[in-house]
Amino acid sequence: MYTNAFLPGWKFSKRIKCVLLSLLVFFIALVFVYFTCYKTSELDPTSQSTARILGEPARVPREYWEDLPVCSAIIRGELMGKKDEIARLLRPRERLSEEFYRGATTDCDAYKDKRGFIAAPLSAEERDFPIAYSMVIHGDVKLFERLLRTIYQPQNVYCVHLDQKSPEAFQEAVRAIVSCFTNVFVASKLESVSWGTWSIAQAHLNCMDDLLKSPVEWKYLLNTCGSDLPIKTNAEMVRALKLLNGQNSIYSDAFPDHNLHRWQYHHEVITNNNVYSTIARTDIRKTPPPIPMFYGSTYIVVTREFVKHVLEDEEVQNFIEWSKDTIMPEEHLWASLNRVSSMPGSVPAHSKYHRTDMTSIGRLVLWSGEAGDVTKGAAYPPCTSVIRREVCVLGVGDLPWVFRQHHLMANKFDPQVDDIAIRCIEAILISKR
Template sequence: MELQQFKAFITIIILSFISIILMLYYFTGLLSSKLPTFVYDINLKTIPTKAPSPSYIPSKSTIDNQYLLHKVTISNSSNRILTSQNEWISTKPPYSTVVLPEYKALGVDCSRIFNNDVEYTKTIIKQQDSIKHTIFPDQKVADYAIDCTKYRRHYTTTIPTREEADYPLAFQILTFKDAAQFEYLLKTIYRPHNQYCIHVDKKSKQPFWSAILNIAKCFDNIEVIDEKEAVDVKWGFYSVLEPEIICMKNLWKRKTKWKYLINLTAQEFPLQTMQDLIKILKSLKGANSLEGTVARRNVERTEKDINMKPKIPFNKGITIAKGAVHLVVQRGFVDYALHNTTALEFNDWLKDTFHPDETYFPSLNHSPQLHIPGSYTGNPETDPVTYPFIGRFKNWGGYPFDYPCAGKRVRGICILSIGDLSLLANRKELFANKFHLDYQPFALQCMRELIYNRTRDELAGKREIDLSYYENLKMVKYHIGSSP
């Protein structure tokens, strides 16, 4: 009898020991690489999902393969823990608690699309017309933003990392319609330590104005240019450049000494997480990123005015260049553009020319003789390999990539769609242009899912960006000045 009791006792001890081992294995796995990743969307029902693993690889050796796609590496987290409430909490101050609720875009498996599952993507494209997408009209967005306490819950209102806190940015956004799409962008790039200026086109309808104003009043670091000062933007004229200057002046007056300024439109969306964006900008060491060409510029734009009358040349030492209005510029460049006498005179000189928005900033950035902070000292010819513009991915087709457009082209540019997502998954540019929320809404929903997944992975220490591409860009090696 005593022997049987002893055997039973030994059995219980062994089983208990095995149970403890299994529990330790389970929880260790849960808190390490086996940790499920979640993403977030305010407007849709929250559902847990594994993070997508984008692996777009062109079918042959291309410039994309060699230069323009990230190779993602994984690292372990030493400074963060996961609580049972899905809150990432730093073990080292002054980081803040970051809450990322669970999310999956409903009605579509984004990971299969990002992983270039061609047949599944075709199926979703065929089915999407029969799927009802709820896109809030401007007035509903305006009404929803009246209660700021509730509205702010859907934004990142704490600073996730010390690195972000120490490197504030300035964003200026030009917008004119679709408040719901504006929210897609703002919710993704908003951080309480950054500064934001919004310019609403003067001819925008009142419900849209109400929506943007109501959103902005909920945040101390977002300002909307007053309707009296707002510009009626007309393509090809100075009215395209003027809102950029107005927002620059607004941001310059802020108390926060931001490091870089990035200008956007509401039809764009980030290709990088905010934490990766900071790392990339720091790796530029003060260099600006703007498009520029002297050899291929439209000479007639500055030789004649908008009435086709000859213009007196601007003989103040500026190299006239052409490029897109997209800006990734350090603080010193903005100071020069707003306050230097030569820059101000050049701005005035351009007011009666065609497309001055494609002349002003590119010319300043490619005139090294002016010693403008961050400006480029090398050959002023943007090239996808030797001197790429990293601020924006835009699919115009043609040289050098001849990208197909799975969506539709409007005035030559591809409106990005579901079928284009595998191309975007690992790109090294900072933002993609352009999306239309009312055209294949799944495209933007999946992009937001992707960025939130990656943000969460970074906070878990499971993802780390390779910065070698940016560190070795020519503009980093050949530019005026140092880091801001």
């Protein structure tokens, strides 16, 4: 008989002691396997087992999680002004071509998995609140894919309007991507989109018509362009839209005096080479508008009922026809319609109900003309990147401010100007799913 050193006073036979030691070794080995395999996979956000543990029905490409620590520090403002250090910490990425997408989408299941598209609703709340998107794009296929991936959910529906004059290789690549999804489609009618003309509004109207014909019973519509990115997850968007309680959220303010000429005079569209168009004011005054005029934005957040009314109501159609010879009509069209009492989700025309771009939730834009020291009354902080047409092309230095805002989307982004800012948008949103 032997005395057990671990349990004084207890006596075991040699055989029992061997069994106990074997069990102890087995238990230690089991713990080792658990922490090196199971727990490792649990902590590895790119693994398929993580998808099962977290209920995440898609593989998240490792590149996003590699960016996350640096991007989180950027959002917290810890790397402000340290572009060289940020570039050193983040590995450069290959810029993908149109040919890549045409080849990758020949196997749609593999493409969607490798590129990190969500494969199933992430929650019952999101599943039961589908959103529609009207996407008017014209150039960068990679940026289009990044926009689509960050807003994509299988319960939502997406209409993609391709500018007729965009390069053929771009159109083919976009159509290849779209072909891999049952809830993403190219608009049935395409326009040649030109700045300042009715074509921008018409492109979204074409998508609205197609989206209403979709079998998806979506609740709200958001419209986007190719330089947009979301700054909220789909779940955060759903909760924000529910809080609207059937109202629209549209930038709709008093019309500035210096912009009254936009609709007071008839404008002519001048087409060059049957493709590119410009718009010019004439001396012909227009008839008074059929409804009160308000100033706003292209970007809107509207209910399904609002969209249906726009396409079917005779009064709205009259206003649309009246607006077609104005300049930048999309900046008064939605803003004015949302102040008509018969429009679903509208608000009264009284000045108490004015909304600016900062009090509506559709789109965050940093306008350089109103930027400066916010402690001294400026509307926006200074742009840390480059400025185009008075709009800041958002960079990493702007992201701390961007992520403090309540908007659903932000504009404008350009990978040629600051690709890291886009990478960080992706990494932050994916980490919050």
